[in-house]
Amino acid sequence: MKVNIENGIFHAVITENDHVEKCPFCGSDDIIVQNTWTASYWVECSDCGAEMHTQSSGDHDNKDHHLREAMAAIDAWNVRAKR
Numbered sequence: 001m002k003v004n005i006e007n008g009i010f011h012a013v014i015t016e017n018d019h020v021e022k023c024p025f026c027g028s029d030d031i032i033v034q035n036t037w038t039a040s041y042w043v044e045c046s047d048c049g050a051e052m053h054t055q056s057s058g059d060h061d062n063k064d065h066h067l068r069e070a071m072a073a074i075d076a077w078n079v080r081a082k083r
């Protein structure tokens with residue numbers, strides 16, 4: 001996972017080092033992590049639109065915080081996908 005900054009807005013991006021389970025609904029491996037400008041992240045399947053949200057708040061201007069929250073969203077997705 002890495003965090004990019006565009007126009008002062010943080011966005012996390014999945015990298016090849018991240019383990020991300022396939023979509024539990026359609027089996028796609030085209031999975032992305034999304035956020036708006038806050039550190040509230042959700043994981044989304046690009047093919048069927050399934051989403052996994054996490055409850056998060058905190059320091060929206062902190063890059064490490066964004067990284068943690070994005071990884072937490074992936075973890076939640078992986079737990080859901082394995083069920």
Ligand SMILES: [Zn+2]
Nearest residue numbers: 023026045048
């Ligand atoms: Zn899907």
